[in-house]
Amino acid sequence: MREGYDVMQVCVNGHQINSSAQSMPQFNQPFCDQCGAETITACPECRTPIPGYYYASGVLSVSRVPVPNNCTQCGVAYPWRQATLASAVEIFELELDGQDASDAAALLPLIASDNPRTEVAALKLKRLMSKMAKPAYDITIKVISDLASETAKKTFGMKP
Ligand SMILES: [Zn+2]
Ligand SMILES: [Zn+2]
Known part of the structure; x- marks a missing residue:
């Protein structure tokens, strides 16, 4: 067995279809069984395959491979990540005043990764x-918890 990453097939909403799309193509699907969206196996921006299961010689792991957030080659967020970012920005625009909304939107990429x-x-x-009404705040926290890095979650007081 060769060593290295297999290719992952994911629907554009972020549901993992097959973490071994190359070696086990019989499990590939053109559309998602959970949401019906089309599936991809490569970054839409740079066409680099989405890394899936890692084959190491002599090691058989059954651990589930998480769906990655960003393309490791071009750094662009995958479609499912962009959809979550877009919904967070939408809530900010609905619930906050102009300047606050754009400030909040600008902070999103910073909380989405661990950086200084x-x-x-x-x-x-x-x-x-904290300027939002309670129902909107609760929805926003839910959306943000999908995006936030471990550090950001701690600062927000979210459970990891
Ligand atoms: Zn799906
Ligand atoms: Zn890319």
């Missing part, structure tokens, strides 16, 4: 979101 500014960004976003 994540904690400060999460703190600022938390403050902006």
Whole structure:
């Protein structure tokens, strides 16, 4: 058995179809059985295959491979990630005033990854979101918990 990454097939909404799309193509599907969306096996931007199951010689692992957030070759967010980002921005525009909404939207990419500014960004976003009404706040927290890095989740007081 060769060593290295297989290819992952994922629907554009982020449901994993097959983490061994190359070696076990019999499990591939053109459409998602959960949501009906089309499936992809490569980054829509740069066509790099989505990394799936990792084959190491002599090791058989049954652990599930998580669906990645960003393309490792071009850094662009995969479609499912972009959809979540877009819904968060939409809520901000609905629930916050102009300047606050654009400030909050600008903080999103910073809380979506672990970087030196994540904690400060999460703190600022938390403050902006405290201006929202409770129902909107609750929805936003749900959307953001899909995006937030571990560091950001801690700052938000979310359960990891
Ligand atoms: Zn799906
Ligand atoms: Zn790419």
